[in-house]
Amino acid sequence: MPELRKDPIIGRWVIIASERGKRPCDFKNIPESQSQAFCPFCNGNEAMTPPEVLAYRHAGTKPNEAGWWVRVVSNKFPALSPDGDVVRTGEGMYDMMNGVGAHEVIIETPDHDASYATYEQSQIEEILWSFRDRMMDLRRDRRFRYILLFKNHGREAGASLEHPHSQLIATPTVPKRVQEEVSGALNYYRFKERCVYCDIVKQELDTESRVVAENDSFVAFEPFASRFPFETWVVPRAHEAHFENIQKHHIMDMAKVMHTVFSRIKEVLNDPPYNFIIHTSPCNEPDLAHYHWHIEIMPKLMKVAGFEWGTGFYINPTPPEQAAAWLRGELADEIPQIPGANIPPKKQAV
Amino acid sequence: MPELRKDPIIGRWVIIASERGKRPCDFKNIPESQSQAFCPFCNGNEAMTPPEVLAYRHAGTKPNEAGWWVRVVSNKFPALSPDGDVVRTGEGMYDMMNGVGAHEVIIETPDHDASYATYEQSQIEEILWSFRDRMMDLRRDRRFRYILLFKNHGREAGASLEHPHSQLIATPTVPKRVQEEVSGALNYYRFKERCVYCDIVKQELDTESRVVAENDSFVAFEPFASRFPFETWVVPRAHEAHFENIQKHHIMDMAKVMHTVFSRIKEVLNDPPYNFIIHTSPCNEPDLAHYHWHIEIMPKLMKVAGFEWGTGFYINPTPPEQAAAWLRGELADEIPQIPGANIPPKKQAV
Numbered sequence: 001m002p003e004l005r006k007d008p009i010i011g012r013w014v015i016i017a018s019e020r021g022k023r024p025c026d027f028k029n030i031p032e033s034q035s036q037a038f039c040p041f042c043n044g045n046e047a048m049t050p051p052e053v054l055a056y057r058h059a060g061t062k063p064n065e066a067g068w069w070v071r072v073v074s075n076k077f078p079a080l081s082p083d084g085d086v087v088r089t090g091e092g093m094y095d096m097m098n099g100v101g102a103h104e105v106i107i108e109t110p111d112h113d114a115s116y117a118t119y120e121q122s123q124i125e126e127i128l129w130s131f132r133d134r135m136m137d138l139r140r141d142r143r144f145r146y147i148l149l150f151k152n153h154g155r156e157a158g159a160s161l162e163h164p165h166s167q168l169i170a171t172p173t174v175p176k177r178v179q180e181e182v183s184g185a186l187n188y189y190r191f192k193e194r195c196v197y198c199d200i201v202k203q204e205l206d207t208e209s210r211v212v213a214e215n216d217s218f219v220a221f222e223p224f225a226s227r228f229p230f231e232t233w234v235v236p237r238a239h240e241a242h243f244e245n246i247q248k249h250h251i252m253d254m255a256k257v258m259h260t261v262f263s264r265i266k267e268v269l270n271d272p273p274y275n276f277i278i279h280t281s282p283c284n285e286p287d288l289a290h291y292h293w294h295i296e297i298m299p300k301l302m303k304v305a306g307f308e309w310g311t312g313f314y315i316n317p318t319p320p321e322q323a324a325a326w327l328r329g330e331l332a333d334e335i336p337q338i339p340g341a342n343i344p345p346k347k348q349a350v
Numbered sequence: 351m352p353e354l355r356k357d358p359i360i361g362r363w364v365i366i367a368s369e370r371g372k373r374p375c376d377f378k379n380i381p382e383s384q385s386q387a388f389c390p391f392c393n394g395n396e397a398m399t400p401p402e403v404l405a406y407r408h409a410g411t412k413p414n415e416a417g418w419w420v421r422v423v424s425n426k427f428p429a430l431s432p433d434g435d436v437v438r439t440g441e442g443m444y445d446m447m448n449g450v451g452a453h454e455v456i457i458e459t460p461d462h463d464a465s466y467a468t469y470e471q472s473q474i475e476e477i478l479w480s481f482r483d484r485m486m487d488l489r490r491d492r493r494f495r496y497i498l499l500f501k502n503h504g505r506e507a508g509a510s511l512e513h514p515h516s517q518l519i520a521t522p523t524v525p526k527r528v529q530e531e532v533s534g535a536l537n538y539y540r541f542k543e544r545c546v547y548c549d550i551v552k553q554e555l556d557t558e559s560r561v562v563a564e565n566d567s568f569v570a571f572e573p574f575a576s577r578f579p580f581e582t583w584v585v586p587r588a589h590e591a592h593f594e595n596i597q598k599h600h601i602m603d604m605a606k607v608m609h610t611v612f613s614r615i616k617e618v619l620n621d622p623p624y625n626f627i628i629h630t631s632p633c634n635e636p637d638l639a640h641y642h643w644h645i646e647i648m649p650k651l652m653k654v655a656g657f658e659w660g661t662g663f664y665i666n667p668t669p670p671e672q673a674a675a676w677l678r679g680e681l682a683d684e685i686p687q688i689p690g691a692n693i694p695p696k697k698q699a700v
Binding site: 304 | 355356357358359360361362363364365366367368369370429441442443444496498500501502505506507508509510517519521525526527528530531534535538546547549550553556557573574575576577625626627629648652653654655656657659660661662663664665666667668669670672689
């Protein structure tokens with residue numbers, strides 16, 4: 001079983017998971033022409049994964065066989081394991097606990113070559129429903145304090161399999177990064193008696209220069225203090241602390257804005273690797289007035305280096321106002337200048 | 351001039367530095383055979399860099415010409431600029447300041463192909479003296495609150511030039527990551543009335559299993575809660591808050607332990623990319639009883655992905671006890687299993 005260990009200085013938890021060392025990486029080893037035959041997430045290969053915990057499938061098809069359009073399975077090489085109770089222990093000055101949690105894979109589509117930039121809007125809606133259904137189910141387990149939903153797209157962003165998938169990890173403690181965000185938002189609320197995210201949405205819509213897309217329920221924009229070139233946040237206009245409380249018409253609007261954002265990112269940046277993360281409240285929190293769920297999308301165009309590791313500062317060569325103009329299609333003749341990024345020169349108009 | 355912008359939720363600062371977008375990356379564009387002719391850091395190419403701010407050179411040689419063994423210049427594409435006073439302003443709900451600071455490059459050797467694993471011990475001592483000299487000089491400038499010394503080795507670790515160099519960035523605010531560490535150490539001190547790093551050194555020496563190397567003044571070990579496979583800390587045995595107070599015999603012992611650690615990392619992991627960072631006290635702090643300077647070395651064998659970004663947790667497939675045994679040479683027949691890392695199979699003994 002994996003082991004959680006706590007850094008005694010800043011309280012950062014680390015998961016020591018030796019089994020993860022054995023997971024394969026299909027980006028390196030398998031010739032592209034054969035990749036679908038060997039892909040555990042492709043239609044017909046259901047037996048290659050652990051049994052499904054959820055699947056949306058056509059009437060008459062059987063679990064763990066073909067016929068699904070979204071399928072959720074346990075991770076074969078989990079970072080945390082669902083067995084047993086959380087046991088906290090010490091070793092001299094150090095603190096640790098056993099690695100209890102859940103680690104699931106959301107296989108977003110049977111289509112090996114699709115992505116958020118090419119899905120039909122209805123497919124994105126189905127994926128979002130599966131996110132919500134798994135969160136609603138897992139939050140009933142009292143051992144879990146937080147459920148993180150995220151996606152790694154492309155090898156540089158940490159994906160080890162090519163087939164489109166997202167992941168969910170339920171943790172036995174509220175992660176430090178989430179605590180920081182919730183308590184930072186609480187500080188603002190105490191000072192202003194307003195939600196900081198509601199204020200950000202208002203200022204971004206007033207300013208306009210960083211907005212990428214919007215509709216009745218969502219706004220997508222490049223944050224004022226973007227860490228990375230083309231970092232993009234998708235925030236619901238209406239205040240809501242928990243993602244899993246999302247309603248049907250919001251799912252439709254969210255799918256629409258995600259489709260626009262990912263299509264634009266793919267076009268402007270040549271299908272870059274990226275991570276996206278759903279930032280939502282810890283499981284046991286009530287409907288907080290100071291916290292507001294949202295998505296953060298981070299294209300991985302640059303390496304995080306010593307300065308970032310040492311300071312928590314980030315150096316971003318692309319002003320978010322410029323990135324937003326690119327994503328809105330206003331700078332179609334120019335190429336973003338990002339050292340090391342794989343952005344091809346524009347084709348000259350004839 | 352670069353601009354510093356503050357995230358309104360968690361207080362993270364970001365440097366928006368458009369000029370950095372224009373810096374070249376020699377890993378991609380220049381054939382290896384020609385790289386020394388075009389390398390701005392090689393002997394004889396001094397005119398290709400900004401003028402030197404410090405150089406250790408042979409008697410009779412002139413500034414900005416050949417004849418040096420360590421040379422420090424301003425970064426040609428600086429993240430922060432040394433001109434003017436720090437001006438803090440607002441934009442609606444957002445906070446920002448102008449990007450005042452210093453960004454220097456320490457060219458560690460005239461030898462394009464050397465590294466910490468191959469330097470003579472005396473060369474490492476000279477590099478450490480240059481780190482100290484630049485910190486002593488820059489801390490007199492009252493605009494600077496923190497001086498970060500770090501190294502990016504290899505493209506995957508964020509280096510854009512191959513020639514061995516370290517960097518120094520002086521910032522007009524104490525970085526969040528440093529504040530966290532100093533205040534985490536203060537919490538421990540208030541509870542125990544002991545320095546947390548002194549306690550760690552004691553426990554590591556007692557336990558032995560994570561120790562990689564030691565001598566009279568320094569201990570190198572894999573931290574209990576290692577974020578990454580083969581993360582290694584080098585900590586002085588004696589309590590000292592500021593790196594720049596280091597004495598001559600400590601420099602010699604530090605060079606010795608660094609040489610051992612980097613040679614072993616190179617051998618076991620096939621010259622991996624890595625970052626190292628000197629963690630030291632903010633400029634204006636007195637000799638804190640609760641903070642203890644040290645070096646953190648992080649080989650870059652794995653990608654940081656969505657889970658790490660979303661939680662601040664890290665998933666590490668290599669237990670630090672095992673990494674230490676490898677670095678001590680006790681597991682010479684086995685290969686570390688790290689997905690995606692470029693570690694070649696061992697040669698079979700005949």
